[in-house]
Amino acid sequence: MADYDTTPAVLDRAGLAALVRVLAGRGRTVVGPTVRDGAIVLAELDSADQLPWGWGTELEAGRYRLRRRDDEAGFAHSAGPQSWKTFLHPARERQWSADRDPDGQLTIVPDRPEQPAYAFLGVRPCDLRAIAIQDRVLAGGHFADDGYRTRRSGAFLIALECTEPGGTCFCVSMGSGPGVEAGYDLALTEVLDDDGHRFLIRAGSPEGAEVLAELSTDRADEATVTTARTTVAAAAEHMGRAMPPMDLRALMGDSLDAERWDDVAARCLSCGNCTLVCPTCFCTTTEEITDLTGDHAERWQSWDTCFDLDFSLLHGGPVRSSTRSRYRQWLTHKLGTWHEQFGSSGCVGCGRCLVWCPVGIDITEEVAALAEEATS
Amino acid sequence: MTEVPVPYQVVRRSQETTDTTTLVVEPVARALPPFRPGQFAMIYAFGVGEIPVSVSGILDHRHRLAHTVRAVGAVSAAVCAAAEGQELGLRGPFGTGWELERAAGGDVLVVAGGIGLAPLRPLIRAALAGAGRYRRLNLLAGARTPDDLLYADELRCLADAAPAHVAVTVDRPGHGWLGSVGMVTQLLNRADFAPGETTAFVCGPEAMIRATARDLRHRGVPADRIRVSLERNMRCATGHCGHCQLGPLLLCRDGPVAGYDRVAPLLAVREL
Numbered sequence: 001m002a003d004y005d006t007t008p009a010v011l012d013r014a015g016l017a018a019l020v021r022v023l024a025g026r027g028r029t030v031v032g033p034t035v036r037d038g039a040i041v042l043a044e045l046d047s048a049d050q051l052p053w054g055w056g057t058e059l060e061a062g063r064y065r066l067r068r069r070d071d072e073a074g075f076a077h078s079a080g081p082q083s084w085k086t087f088l089h090p091a092r093e094r095q096w097s098a099d100r101d102p103d104g105q106l107t108i109v110p111d112r113p114e115q116p117a118y119a120f121l122g123v124r125p126c127d128l129r130a131i132a133i134q135d136r137v138l139a140g141g142h143f144a145d146d147g148y149r150t151r152r153s154g155a156f157l158i159a160l161e162c163t164e165p166g167g168t169c170f171c172v173s174m175g176s177g178p179g180v181e182a183g184y185d186l187a188l189t190e191v192l193d194d195d196g197h198r199f200l201i202r203a204g205s206p207e208g209a210e211v212l213a214e215l216s217t218d219r220a221d222e223a224t225v226t227t228a229r230t231t232v233a234a235a236a237e238h239m240g241r242a243m244p245p246m247d248l249r250a251l252m253g254d255s256l257d258a259e260r261w262d263d264v265a266a267r268c269l270s271c272g273n274c275t276l277v278c279p280t281c282f283c284t285t286t287e288e289i290t291d292l293t294g295d296h297a298e299r300w301q302s303w304d305t306c307f308d309l310d311f312s313l314l315h316g317g318p319v320r321s322s323t324r325s326r327y328r329q330w331l332t333h334k335l336g337t338w339h340e341q342f343g344s345s346g347c348v349g350c351g352r353c354l355v356w357c358p359v360g361i362d363i364t365e366e367v368a369a370l371a372e373e374a375t376s
Numbered sequence: 377m378t379e380v381p382v383p384y385q386v387v388r389r390s391q392e393t394t395d396t397t398t399l400v401v402e403p404v405a406r407a408l409p410p411f412r413p414g415q416f417a418m419i420y421a422f423g424v425g426e427i428p429v430s431v432s433g434i435l436d437h438r439h440r441l442a443h444t445v446r447a448v449g450a451v452s453a454a455v456c457a458a459a460e461g462q463e464l465g466l467r468g469p470f471g472t473g474w475e476l477e478r479a480a481g482g483d484v485l486v487v488a489g490g491i492g493l494a495p496l497r498p499l500i501r502a503a504l505a506g507a508g509r510y511r512r513l514n515l516l517a518g519a520r521t522p523d524d525l526l527y528a529d530e531l532r533c534l535a536d537a538a539p540a541h542v543a544v545t546v547d548r549p550g551h552g553w554l555g556s557v558g559m560v561t562q563l564l565n566r567a568d569f570a571p572g573e574t575t576a577f578v579c580g581p582e583a584m585i586r587a588t589a590r591d592l593r594h595r596g597v598p599a600d601r602i603r604v605s606l607e608r609n610m611r612c613a614t615g616h617c618g619h620c621q622l623g624p625l626l627l628c629r630d631g632p633v634a635g636y637d638r639v640a641p642l643l644a645v646r647e648l
Contacts, residue, residue: 096379096380096381098465100422100423100463104461104463105404105463106381106383106404106422106463106465107383108382108383108420108465110379110380137616138616141614141615141616141629142614142615142629143615143616145614145616146379256648257645282616282618283618283619284611284612284617284618285619286426286611286612286617288423288424288425290423294423297422297423301612304611304618306618311609312619313609314607314608314609315448315449319608319647320647321647322647325647329621329648332623333621336624337621337623337624339624340624341624341626
């Protein structure tokens with residue numbers, strides 16, 4: 001039993017606005033979805049008015065479009081171009097500064113700016129799983145990434161159960177959605193019916209319960225609870241995609257010599273978009289920067305992609321010089337070797353890699369083809 | 377603390393070959409935790425960058441470490457150019473070690489190709505120091521040319537003092553070379569060891585590792601007693617950058633030293 005109140009409550013739109021105010025009042029930087037540049041992006045929010053009320057998305061492999069909805073739903077859209085790693089594991093970060101004095105003595109110190117205390121509003125179940133995966137990768141091993149650990153341990157997560165999956169979603173087949181059971185501070189389910197527009201809200205942590213207690217909420221009525229539950233259950237039936245129901249880890253291990261890699265390599269541009277939008281892809285490279293005196297240096301870390309030739313560069317050349325080998329590395333890591341390295345699959349079924357692939361390569365289609373090749 | 381390099385000062389440098397230098401470094405103030413043979417450090421050349429380098433010497437005196445570096449890129453060239461008195465940054469120790477104790481009671485067979493001799497040097501020293509715990513010690517080393525042979529004086533001493541059998545081969549002999557010519561694997565045929573009771577320690581170019589391990593298997597050395605040290609691109613050494621993957625292995629964490637039983641199927645896949 002939890003040692004805090006987990007009784008679901010009901011919040012209207014004004015209540016959601018109050019939630020944003022309460023979180024800001026607690027010193028948190030609230031980040032949530034908002035419409036910008038023709039997409040629903042994640043950005044710092046001053047108020048709940050900035051949420052994408054009345055906007056939906058149309059997703060296909062290689063295609064992303066906003067569309068006006070007939071209703072005022074704020075969260076009936078699917079994964080956008082960013083994920084929460086933008087904030088927890090930023091694209092560029094300074095790791096240390098080094099100074100050399102006139103005697104040649106080095107002083108090297110960790111050099112990260114103060115990390116904000118985030119509140120993430122509207123974390124999808126797939127993305128909640130992705131955060132749990134990055135927790136294991138970046139903070140769960142023998143060494144922890146200090147920057148990630150600090151941001152993550154201070155972050156307040158407001159999950160949002162999925163009620164309207166997109167055409168590229170396949171969280172059900174990856175076991176990560178559309179509902180949430182744990183790993184959040186607060187969980188919301190958006191309910192929109194004849195009885196009005198409201199949110200079912202429940203606490204998943206002591207701090208979540210504390211925040212909830214600061215809001216004026218009503219105890220959830222039976223009808224709202226039932227509607228929320230059936231809407232989420234129905235969402236599970238409306239996934240646009242699905243992974244083949246099989247042991248994907250074994251399939252990846254058995255497919256290293258598959259002919260399908262040549263097929264996909266003929267289409268893949270090796271641009272790395274899929275890795276940048278993937279909420280679990282964590283790879284980084286480093287960059288050394290010096291000022292004009294030459295006596296001050298900084299070490300920066302930035303996102304890298306296994307699709308880049310330099311990624312596997314050794315003296316003599318890259319280990320993975322063909323697109324075939326680089327695509328194979330990405331997919332077999334994501335679905336296969338990730339298990340050995342970090343104890344789970346690296347895929348959560350969010351569908352971002354399909355949507356933002358400029359040539360519309362569909363991970364579910366590639367896996368299905370590999371499965372067919374393996375059994376033929 | 378592994379996140380920020382710790383200043384070490386170069387106390388001695390020796391030019392091993394035209395492109396390879398051994399630096400002995402000691403901590404300016406605080407020392408890193410002790411290294412085991414086979415483990416590596418990230419060496420930071422101020423303002424240039426960091427590279428992973430296995431330790432080539434672990435000295436008791438003043439927590440000194442030796443690193444043998446071949447200048448092949450911007451950072452390794454800067455490290456090689458470090459003058460005595462100059463400071464470098466070090467992080468570590470990282471990775472798995474050779475685990476010489478696995479050879480206790482049996483024969484030790486060390487096979488090195490080129491710069492691959494460097495990570496094996498502290499292992500050889502440990503094996504000599506622990507004489508009596510091991511039976512025969514064979515050291516087989518290959519180099520491109522006689523001039524590219526590392527630690528030539530040390531190898532001569534080792535051979536002369538005869539605690540170990542030392543054999544050397546080169547790809548391209550020069551004037552005055554009277555020794556073997558060809559792959560290091562050819563030396564295996566002439567080495568005296570009992571395959572079933574041998575633990576082999578192998579480091580060198582990947583093609584050489586593959587060929588050596590294959591021949592050792594043919595000779596009857598069990599796959600899990602062939603220990604190989606592998607190399608991949610590496611940015612962080614802490615398991616977070618993703619660069620050092622070899623299939624399921626993160627070589628900074630599950631390597632650089634691994635059993636051939638584990639890596640044989642991985643080395644068999646092109647461009648893995």
